[in-house]
Amino acid sequence: MHIGYGSQFYSYHDQFFSTKKQMIDHILEDHKNMQFDSLYIQYINSIYNGEIFFEKNMPRYERIIGKRKEMYQCNGKNFNSFLQAIDGCSKNINSISKLTTKPVIINTNKNDINHINDGINFSKKIWYKIWNGCGYQCYSKNNFQIMKFNFLKEINEYRYAHGCGRLMENLKLSMHIQMIAEKIARMYRKGEKINLNNSAIVNLMNAPLLIKTWYDENKYYNYESNYLNQKAIHFTSLIWMRTRYIGFGITKVNEMLVITIMYEPLPNIPNLFTKNIFRRKI
Numbered sequence: 001m002h003i004g005y006g007s008q009f010y011s012y013h014d015q016f017f018s019t020k021k022q023m024i025d026h027i028l029e030d031h032k033n034m035q036f037d038s039l040y041i042q043y044i045n046s047i048y049n050g051e052i053f054f055e056k057n058m059p060r061y062e063r064i065i066g067k068r069k070e071m072y073q074c075n076g077k078n079f080n081s082f083l084q085a086i087d088g089c090s091k092n093i094n095s096i097s098k099l100t101t102k103p104v105i106i107n108t109n110k111n112d113i114n115h116i117n118d119g120i121n122f123s124k125k126i127w128y129k130i131w132n133g134c135g136y137q138c139y140s141k142n143n144f145q146i147m148k149f150n151f152l153k154e155i156n157e158y159r160y161a162h163g164c165g166r167l168m169e170n171l172k173l174s175m176h177i178q179m180i181a182e183k184i185a186r187m188y189r190k191g192e193k194i195n196l197n198n199s200a201i202v203n204l205m206n207a208p209l210l211i212k213t214w215y216d217e218n219k220y221y222n223y224e225s226n227y228l229n230q231k232a233i234h235f236t237s238l239i240w241m242r243t244r245y246i247g248f249g250i251t252k253v254n255e256m257l258v259i260t261i262m263y264e265p266l267p268n269i270p271n272l273f274t275k276n277i278f279r280r281k282i
Helices: 020-030 082-088 110-131 141-161 171-190 207-220 230-238
Strands: 002-004 007-012 015-017 038-042 046-048 051-053 061-065 070-074 077-079 096-100 104-108 199-203 245-253 256-264
Touching: 110 141, 110 207, 141 207, 141 230, 141 245, 171 199, 171 245, 171 256, 199 207, 207 230, 207 256
Parallel strands: 002 046
Antiparallel strands: 002 007, 007 015, 038 061, 046 051, 061 104, 070 077, 070 096, 199 256, 245 256
16 A cells, blocks of 8 residues: 555556556456355555655555356345346246346455465565565665665575575676676666566566565475476466575666566576475474
């Protein structure tokens, strides 16, 4: 939620909504082809004048219960199936109309869903410890050195939890990757097609969430597999055991940041996943 100048609005995937209901309706539309019993919306943070903070009274999660169901209505009564509607309306088929219910939204205590998002809770704790209170005015200092420092600290927290050694920034690697970030920025200004591999273009407010978002790809990863999973490619890059060094490239384009990361040695080597990717130990 973003607050400023007497008004507030909500953001989801870089889109902005004047009410929470509009945002939730958009989320449901994004997931209309998914089969789900419950969809959880996690509250990440609020932003006031560019500063990020956590609002204590805000529900941590909201739960959207059930799929959109087809129901049938006849003479003011609702029925779960067409056959029930026929029986309830004395077999007068012409008086039966079909309607679609909207999912119910309720507040949910975080303890109720620990069993399905323990990894997300873990990354949230790490993120708050490092980023809480550090908005754009904070992380952009010294040409984004604060952001690089926080990114590295966050990555090493995740790596430590998975039993991996801590990474060190390689300044030569960072100089090289900075040139790549600036090239991506030029392409972005021209509207050219960009291949974002271990790179991202994010708005200024959401930029601190990048590494957390990449780590949360762990929900797609199968630790028994020895093959690359495209849905978890950023996660496996972050905690690849053999990686020792990292470089960061960050540049601003209007109200967006181009963030590029490079690892040494390279992660995601075919047939080496079971030797380099391990479950979280703490």
